[in-house]
Amino acid sequence: MRIILDGGCVLRAFPETGQCGPRTINGNLILQFDHLLTRERNIAWNVELGVCVCLRHHLYYKKQYPAKYEECVRKAIGEKRCKLLDRAREDRRTYHMDLNNWLLLEIALTQDLAKIK
Secondary structure, X not given: OHHHHHOXXXXXXXXXXXXXOOEOOOOOEOEEEEEOOOHHHOOOOOHHHEEEEEHHHHXXXXXXXXXXXXXXXXXXXXXXXXXXXXXXXXOOOOOOOOHHHHHHHHHHHHHHHHHHO
16 A cells, blocks of 8 residues: 555655665566564554655665665655654554454555545
8 A cells, every 4th residue: 555655665756865676577666665663563554654665775775874764764754654653663562463453454454545546
């Protein structure tokens, strides 16, 4: 869903982060979901707490330039999502997710996706 919402790699508009890549044999950019919050507390499932980035930015640029990556991502996601991210990072609780929670999440995401299309 983030691919649709973000329209591709969120860092494509930031020349200082370099070009996106790599691409598949068919020329499609390889995109991934970057959890901006650790997944260990089960709150990172929220699509607002992540971004769509290309493989290069996700696996290489983020590790080489973590502060610049964070700065550009925060610019890309805007003030509202930054505030949500900050609140989630401050929250140290672990959220238990059982099968029923995951099924409800799948239903909600499917409904959200239908609204976008």
